[in-house]
Amino acid sequence: MNEMSSEEGYFTADGRKIGGVLMEMKNITLRFGGVKAITDISFDIREGEIRAIIGPNGAGKSSMLNVISGFYIPQEGEVWYKGAPRPQMKPYEVAQQGIARTFQNIALFEGMTVLDNVMTGRLNHMKTGLFAQALWKGKAEAEEVANREVAEKVIDFLEIQHIRKTPVARLPYGLKKRVELARALAVQPSLLLLDEPMAGMNVEEKEDMSRFILDVNDEFGTTIALIEHDMGVVMDLSDRVVVMDYGKKIGDGTPDEVRNNQDVIDAYLGVAHD
Ligand SMILES: Nc1ncnc2c1ncn2[C@@H]1O[C@H](COP(=O)(O)OP(=O)(O)OP(=O)(O)O)[C@@H](O)[C@H]1O
Numbered sequence: 001m002n003e004m005s006s007e008e009g010y011f012t013a014d015g016r017k018i019g020g021v022l023m024e025m026k027n028i029t030l031r032f033g034g035v036k037a038i039t040d041i042s043f044d045i046r047e048g049e050i051r052a053i054i055g056p057n058g059a060g061k062s063s064m065l066n067v068i069s070g071f072y073i074p075q076e077g078e079v080w081y082k083g084a085p086r087p088q089m090k091p092y093e094v095a096q097q098g099i100a101r102t103f104q105n106i107a108l109f110e111g112m113t114v115l116d117n118v119m120t121g122r123l124n125h126m127k128t129g130l131f132a133q134a135l136w137k138g139k140a141e142a143e144e145v146a147n148r149e150v151a152e153k154v155i156d157f158l159e160i161q162h163i164r165k166t167p168v169a170r171l172p173y174g175l176k177k178r179v180e181l182a183r184a185l186a187v188q189p190s191l192l193l194l195d196e197p198m199a200g201m202n203v204e205e206k207e208d209m210s211r212f213i214l215d216v217n218d219e220f221g222t223t224i225a226l227i228e229h230d231m232g233v234v235m236d237l238s239d240r241v242v243v244m245d246y247g248k249k250i251g252d253g254t255p256d257e258v259r260n261n262q263d264v265i266d267a268y269l270g271v272a273h274d
Contacts, residue, residue: 009046012239019047021080022191022223023068028077030063037063038074039247045191045225050217052234053227055244056267061227062104064244065195068225069101070094082190098190102180104199110169114160114179115151117168121186122147154185157219158212174205178212185216192216194226198233206230210237231268235259243267 009019023045030038038060045051053061066072067079070091079086081097089097100121108117155164158178163171168179177197184192197213198206210233216222228234234241235255243251243258245267251258258264 009048016048016218017221018049018239021045022047022082023225024080025064025067026078026080028064028067028074028079030060030067030072030074036247038067038244040077041242041244041247041249042077043242043249043252045223047223048217048221049223049239050213050237051223051225052238052241053225053244054229054231054234054241057229058246059244060247061244062195063247065101065193065225065227068191069099069193095187098187099193100184100187100189100191101193102177102184102195102197104195106173106176106180108168108176108180108183111167113165113167114171114182115155115164117179118151118155118182118186119147121154121183122151150188151186154182157215158182158185174201174208177201177205177209181209181212181216185220185222188220190223192222192224194224196228197226198228198230206233213237 009017011017021044024042025044026042028038028041029036041060041064053064055061063072067074070086070089070093073088081099086094086097109120155161158181160175160178160182163175163179168176171179181194181197184194194213197209201209213224213226214237217224226234226237235258238255240253241251241255241258242249243261243264245263250263250267251261253261
């Protein structure tokens with residue numbers, strides 16, 4: 001950190017500005033019947049940062065991502081977003097607040113082209129209803145053109161122009177993951193959630209995906225929260241890392257801080273816990 005106060009944010013070593021707190025999880029506890037998936041976890045996500053949540057199998061990472069995205073409502077605790085507690089919301093309402101996500105098991109429309117899939121990311125931005133479209137064609141067309149421009153820009157940025165007319169079903173796995181990222185980016189989100197973006201990828205695909213995540217953050221200033229199994233990849237990407245184990249937070253800090261945290265080392269080596 002430098003001379004800016006942590007309230008306002010700070011500059012990273014590579015000169016990126018990390019702003020104030022965008023989202024704050026306050027004492028979140030989530031249970032499924034008798035199973036406590038998350039126990040009293042607090043952390044924040046700052047504007048412009050790449051924030052990772054890592055942990056071994058069953059640590060509670062997916063549950064946490066689902067709390068952030070509004071899919072699960074925690075029994076205890078509060079989610080603060082843009083400086084105010086977020087009321088209980090349906091996931092689509094959370095999406096309307098500018099939170100977009102990708103899924104661990106790709107959730108694209110397989111029969112549709114890449115372009116059409118990316119365009120679905122613009123649905124929330126289409127203000128002209130069907131009735132108005134029929135009455136006022138010009139306005140609907142102008143909106144369509146604007147949405148199309150955003151989609152094409154994202155497609156260019158993620159270097160998938162050559163497959164824009166290809167049905168998703170025909171694409172290899174790594175490219176499908178990139179199309180999912182494109183669709184989420186087309187939302188122009190304030191917060192982008194990535195659910196194990198590297199899962200199932202080969203080394204080359206992982207390198208490509210890492211580069212795109214960094215470029216998205218750098219170019220658009222998008223705040224990114226990701227969950228990942230693979231500690232190595234995450235350490236290279238992230239500004240700060242939350243480490244979960246058995247539903248509890250056992251570490252939180254820069255990659256270096258977390259890497260040297262004894263609880264984290266033990267969890268990854270499989271040392272038994274009380
Ligand atoms: N829908 C559910 N119903 C019941 N228990 C669940 C449910 N989802 C998760 N759990 C339990 O909550 C705990 C945390 O699971 P979660 O999937 O969040 O962990 P994870 O860190 O994402 O694991 P992985 O890396 O294997 O995906 C586990 O004990 C899991 O069995």
